[in-house]
Amino acid sequence: MxxxxxxxxxxxxxxxxxxxxxxxxxxxxxxxxxxxxxxxxxxxxxxxxxIKIMVKRKLGKLGESLILRIPKSVEESLNLKSGEDVKIIVERNKMIIESD
Ligand SMILES: [Zn+2]
Known part of the structure; x- marks a missing residue:
């Protein structure tokens, strides 16, 4: 080729x-x-x-901001901790949340 x-x-x-x-x-x-x-x-x-986990969630509202609750299964799978920094990447119609 x-x-x-x-x-x-x-x-x-x-x-x-x-x-x-x-x-x-x-x-x-x-x-x-x-x-x-x-x-x-x-x-x-x-x-x-x-793809390990796929969940559906409704966006909420807190003051002027939209909020997204992270399900327990995702929290445990990625070992996420409150206060941790995450990165939000927008790709076409997708939003990817990356933890370090
Ligand atoms: Zn070439």
């Missing part, structure tokens, strides 16, 4: 989602990554398997 830059693409483990790796074609020169259909399927499977 050839890259648009003209260099050879090799099959490698590539980061398909933050922190998640699967197989894809990577250009040895410019670093461009491409997937065939099978590799895309595998990458999505890797992501599905990485």
């Amino acid at each position: 050839k890259c648009e830059c003209g260099s050879e693409m090799k099959i490698e483990k590539v980061e398909v989602f933050p922190g998640l790796f699967s197989e894809g074609y990577k250009c040895q020169k410019c670093g461009e990554i491409e997937f065939n259909e099978e590799q895309m399927r595998k990458a999505l499977l890797v992501k599905e398997k990485a």
Whole structure:
């Protein structure tokens, strides 16, 4: 498989989602990554398997702020502590809350 830059693409483990790796074609020169259909399927499977907990919650209101209550299962799974700093990342229609 050839890259648009003209260099050879090799099959490698590539980061398909933050922190998640699967197989894809990577250009040895410019670093461009491409997937065939099978590799895309595998990458999505890797992501599905990485989901440990999925819960639905209603947003609340406290003064002027929206609040989100963290379920016990999530608290325990990530060993979250009150007063701890977290990072909120907004990705398209998603909000990811990352603990250190
Ligand atoms: Zn290239």
